[in-house]
Amino acid sequence: MVLGDFVATAGQQSLGKYLAIDCEMVGVGDEGAESSLARVSLVNYHGVVLLDEFVKQRERVIDYRTQFSGIRASDMVKAKPFDEIHRRVSELIKDKVLIGHAVHHDLKALLLSHPRSHIRDTQLLANKFKVVRSKYVALRNLVKQELKVTIQSGEHSSVTDARAAMAIYRLHSKEWEKGTLD
Structure with a gap:
């Protein structure tokens, strides 16, 4: 499940061991x-949204980068303070396996660290499996090739991108967890 909304069963709504993250700037x-x-945005193994929050800006926004971020000034009305978001994300990802695409960028933006052994970066997976020829593949290209789904054709959604990273992980999780990708 990458695009759109869906109704999750009770079993699919649990936090679980695996979470995917994406951030917009x-x-x-x-x-x-x-x-x-x-x-x-954070989603669980099944793509259920666990957190999707806008972050209040400490500085004046010069460029919302809407064509890429999907963010508008009106979104900032409901934004939460960085410290609150930092705490919530930190609590959610504690002791979890964190999946993301170039996940180090997201962690840096959140001023968080996470054990390397508990990170599954789909950008690295793409390189290890020779899924694509470039070391730094765009998520949209990886998703198109592996899932036959088009994302990011316009504005980005951190929920869609987190779900996409999780879907890529699920596709290759057996090989990854066997250690063939370490």
Whole structure:
């Protein structure tokens, strides 16, 4: 499940061992060149949204990067303080296996660390499996090739991107967990 909404069964709604994360950024600072965390989404193994929050900005937003981030000024009305989001994400991912695409960027934006042994980065998976020829493959290209689904054709959604990373992980999880990708 990557695109759209779905009704999850009671069993699919649990937190579980595996969580996928994605963040969206806006531009702050001179000419909006500096990235600032603006939205965080976490989904469980089944793609059920566990957290999807906008993050209140400490600086004036120069560029919402809407064509990529999907974020608009109106989204910031319901934004929560960074410290609250940081705490909630930290609590949710504790002792979990964290899946994401270039997940180090998301962790950096959240000022969090996570044990390397508990990270499954789909960008690295793509390289190890020779799924694509480039070391740094875009998530949309990996999803198109592996799942035959088109994402990010317009504005991005951190929920869709987290679900996509989880779907890629599920597709290759047996090989990954056997240690053939370490």
